[in-house]
Amino acid sequence: MTVTIDTPIGAAQTMVLNMGPQHPSTHGVLRVILDMDGEIVVKAQPVIGYLHTGIEKSCESKTYSQVITLTDRIDYLCPLSNNLGYCLAVEKLLGLEVPKRAQYVRVLLTELTRVASHLVWLGTHAIDLGAMSVFLYCFREREEIMKIFEFVSGQRMMTSYFRIGGLALEPPTGWLDKVKRVIDAMPHHVDEYETLLTKNRIWMARTKGIGMLSKEDAIAMGVSGPLLRASGVPYDVRKAFPYSSYEEFDFDIQTSDGCDCYARYVVRVAEIRESLKIIRQAMQKVPAEGPIRTEAQGIVPPAREEMKTSIEGLIYHFKIFTEGFAPPPGEVYQAIESPRGELGVFVASDGSNKPYRVKFRTPSFVNLQSLPNLCEGRLIADVVACIGTTDIVLGEVDR
Amino acid sequence: MASQENAKNPVVQKLREWDAQAVAEVIEFRGETTVVVPKEHLKRAAEYLLSEPSLRFTFLSDITTVDRYPLEPRFELNYQLLSMDRKERLRLRVKLGGKDPAITTVTSVWPTANWHERENFDLFGIRFDGHPNLTRIVMPDEWEGNPLRKDYPVEGYR
Numbered sequence: 199m200t201v202t203i204d205t206p207i208g209a210a211q212t213m214v215l216n217m218g219p220q221h222p223s224t225h226g227v228l229r230v231i232l233d234m235d236g237e238i239v240v241k242a243q244p245v246i247g248y249l250h251t252g253i254e255k256s257c258e259s260k261t262y263s264q265v266i267t268l269t270d271r272i273d274y275l276c277p278l279s280n281n282l283g284y285c286l287a288v289e290k291l292l293g294l295e296v297p298k299r300a301q302y303v304r305v306l307l308t309e310l311t312r313v314a315s316h317l318v319w320l321g322t323h324a325i326d327l328g329a330m331s332v333f334l335y336c337f338r339e340r341e342e343i344m345k346i347f348e349f350v351s352g353q354r355m356m357t358s359y360f361r362i363g364g365l366a367l368e369p370p371t372g373w374l375d376k377v378k379r380v381i382d383a384m385p386h387h388v389d390e391y392e393t394l395l396t397k398n399r400i401w402m403a404r405t406k407g408i409g410m411l412s413k414e415d416a417i418a419m420g421v422s423g424p425l426l427r428a429s430g431v432p433y434d435v436r437k438a439f440p441y442s443s444y445e446e447f448d449f450d451i452q453t454s455d456g457c458d459c460y461a462r463y464v465v466r467v468a469e470i471r472e473s474l475k476i477i478r479q480a481m482q483k484v485p486a487e488g489p490i491r492t493e494a495q496g497i498v499p500p501a502r503e504e505m506k507t508s509i510e511g512l513i514y515h516f517k518i519f520t521e522g523f524a525p526p527p528g529e530v531y532q533a534i535e536s537p538r539g540e541l542g543v544f545v546a547s548d549g550s551n552k553p554y555r556v557k558f559r560t561p562s563f564v565n566l567q568s569l570p571n572l573c574e575g576r577l578i579a580d581v582v583a584c585i586g587t588t589d590i591v592l593g594e595v596d597r
Numbered sequence: 598m599a600s601q602e603n604a605k606n607p608v609v610q611k612l613r614e615w616d617a618q619a620v621a622e623v624i625e626f627r628g629e630t631t632v633v634v635p636k637e638h639l640k641r642a643a644e645y646l647l648s649e650p651s652l653r654f655t656f657l658s659d660i661t662t663v664d665r666y667p668l669e670p671r672f673e674l675n676y677q678l679l680s681m682d683r684k685e686r687l688r689l690r691v692k693l694g695g696k697d698p699a700i701t702t703v704t705s706v707w708p709t710a711n712w713h714e715r716e717n718f719d720l721f722g723i724r725f726d727g728h729p730n731l732t733r734i735v736m737p738d739e740w741e742g743n744p745l746r747k748d749y750p751v752e753g754y755r
Contacts, residue, residue, distance in 0.1 A: 247735035417655050420709025438684045528626040546663045559659035567712045
């Protein structure tokens, strides 16, 4: 990719430094072209597209249900959030109401995803700044959450567990005990990370006052998620536009006025604790029995029993898995709060069995745009902290 | 698609009061409001929606194109707006013809539009006049064609 940089000649002599796309601290294949004046970054220019796989184009040649497996692959740290965003968008298009039990299970699992995703962020951000042990601790706990996903959906990462109209499978017996064991241990682990980092002088020196993003800039740049909340804007899609019964849960929006990397660390750690709170409430709410899928003939596959015993069930089963279903023509935009911010799914239907256009408004893509605001005028070593703090997933940036 | 000319949405009424020319059509679907704006009014309408104290659409979530090939006007640009103070969303839609599709940029209104517009330029070939850096963003610079257009071949050798 050719990039032109206007280098001022005379007063300041600048050097162009190419960072990435193969660089351990860029969390994937991000390339940043830095215009350096000595150690100071004069201009930062993110270059993306190295991981572009054309997911949106692929969606147009798949039936509505088949797209779900593609959504996993957009952001591989929170596949369940992507599943949820897409399923909710199609359910909105169809006008489907999902049974309460499925909604609570969805909330529980997406919050677990948020915890897992924040743990990966914390671990990798800490290792970028030289704190090796935090990385090992975080991945240890994340592994336990991955085991829950595997137990429930059969897959550690590419879960595809949420389906249009509900869930893919009945959650296995005893899954809530496993969840309980993990989240009972979590607060202690989070304390452990905090003892290592929160009052750590090196950590504070590396993150306090670094990567400043003012409230006005954050909104103007379209930044969302923890990045926005760390700039003092109490905006959370779960509160502003509740979906999947979030209005029934008691939790707070975590904000900070710090506007720097440290504030983002504080907000994300507090969000892990809030998520644990939501998971505990969800465990109370999930009924032991009840439907996991809504009943909608020709849209949601019939129960296994019905498929095996009734002719209509078999016909619908066959039709759904061969030709899919056709929602009414129209467009919907459904946003959810993914671990990284507002994940918006825009689905346009032309009345056929394949989506006419699917657009994922991914938070990483928009948040990354604010990187020059964060690191221009700062030292080159801070660029690493700034990239880490935006919590980007390149799969999601490039799609 | 349910289309109502006399929508009760207060935002739409405000827009109509401000300039009846700026509202070509109002579409209500699944509780979402889409206002179709003639392309020459887009930037003015954007500035109004941002600065009007009772509206305050300060946050631009997304810009998406839908290609209606072979219909004309072929491209539909959807601007997803959000008012954080009032917890309300609104979608602006602009229709562009297939021959040399171009529209004024809104980067001066919402700076976040920069990358969104580059993405639409890259994948749909829509030109945004006045954009500070209108280059390809996800595809390589030397790429030919615009992959998300409906007439872009999806099979065979290039």
